[in-house]
Amino acid sequence: MTDKREQYDSRIEKIDEQICGLINKRKSIASKSSFPSPQLITSWSTKYDLYEDFLDGLFHHLLHEDLFKPYPDPKGFRKNIPILKSYERDNLFFTVTFVRQYENASIVNLTMDKEPQENGEYLHEFTFLELSIENNGVEYDCRDIGGGGSDGHMSNTYTVSPPLPDDMSAVKFLFKEYKEPLQREPTGIEFVIAVGE
DSSP states (O other): OOOGGOOOOOOHHHHHHHHHHHHHHHHSOOOTTOOOOOHHHHHHHHTTTTTTHHHHHHHHHHTTTTGGGGGOOOOOOOOOOOEEEEEEEEEEEEEEEEEEEEESEEEEEEEEOOOTTTTTTOOOOOEEEEEEEEEEOOOOOEEEEEEEESSSEEEEEEEEEEEOOOOOOOOOEEEESSSSSSOEEEEEEEEEEEEEE
């Protein structure tokens, strides 16, 4: 199979470079949540002879550029650190169970449990929790690397880089819930699990 890059038409090189420059300029001006309205998408689709779904997908990619950032593959396992700190709201129970320490990253494990109602149904559907970390001004990149479970129990794991310190007394795990991945529509559930408290 031929690599598409080998078929590149050099006549469009300057145009492609301008596109990259405009994306960079947009990044420097716009907030991370800037997304064109459906009316603008429709208008530009008509004006520039482009499909609306294509433009919608393009702007979604621009909104979530951080998903393409390379993350380290955890290497050099060192140890597990038990955390066992929880947050409870209504019939939801969240627990950071432990952190797995590697030489180049950490893995944070979060479990979520909920109690069924008398009719056996669950009031709250599991959604998507985004993790950020506070620790003495250190900046961390956090990525949800997946999870699984059943109706009443879920678990999520997150890669964190650089690795968290072995002494986590100053570390705070901040979680924010969203209805869907890649959608910046918060549900209103936010909580902090402070290791040292």
